[in-house]
Amino acid sequence: VEPDEVWAEEVRRLARERDAVLLAHNYQIPAIQDIADHTGDSLALSRIAAASDASTIVFCGVHFMAETAKILAPEKTVLIPDARAGCSLADSITAAELRAWKAEHPGAVVVSYVNTTADVKAETDICCTSSNAVDVVASIPADKEVLFCPDQFLGAHVKRKTGRENLHIWAGECHVHAGINGAELAERAAAHPDSDLFIHPECGCATSALYLAGEGAVPAERVKILSTGDMVTAARDTSATSVLVATEVGMLHQLRKAAPEIDFRAVNDRASCRFMKMITPAALLRALREGADEVHVAPDVAAKARASVRRMIEIGK
Ligand code: 13P
């Protein structure tokens, strides 16, 4: 028996023993994606966590995702295989900074990306993910000011889509996505003129892609700004035979599984999130054996954050 199969058997056995459901984000390494009960984007995984019957959720992703699961299901045990798996985007705004920003805009509606700490969510009116950010902002009456945090590129995308002038954007970014730049994208697109472009809205190059389309350098219908989950759906629907993918490289695994006949290539193959990759096969095994690392959110913070996260999972269903 192969060592991988021994590991997989042990993971499955321990998960059954703990009555645990295994969730994996699309950026996890292939072995973790393949062993999980569900693989998906932030929104899909939050919905599954909220609806699951299992008494334990093992979240193979980064800390804010596991925290969101705990906020939605406080009675469940939530484990993350390595609690040090943080997120540079979530770290780009603190609750104190958000409170100060709110004080400058009294009456504004706060929309926070799910990539935030529980403390920031507790100061938020509605959370969103990349797959429903536009719908969330569109659901707010047009005369209300909106504070959007923390991602500036997703904020710019939402502003473009909604045409909303009273949307203020925090200047945060994800170091992995911000690093996928417009020059690189233009060069790749020129070398592969028939490819679709699948671009995550956190990317620094999202604006450049629309610019390329506007200039006629790439046909507009080939440029798709998508969440990671929506990329999988688009891969099944496209008539293209090759796709350039601008997001974290872990995404390529689900895309290739969804459409094996398509040639998927990373726009930047160094775009790897070191936090996502902290969830190793050994770390998952340890989490199941030891019941660690357990995720806790203070009950008063969780209660405040729950309202904004519930709105997020209701909008754009
Ligand atoms: P989605 O899976 O919601 O598209 O989010 C991407 C991301 O960067 C999460 O860290």
Ligand code: SF4
């Ligand atoms: Fe955070 Fe960026 Fe990693 Fe996603 S890819 S978890 S936004 S650091």
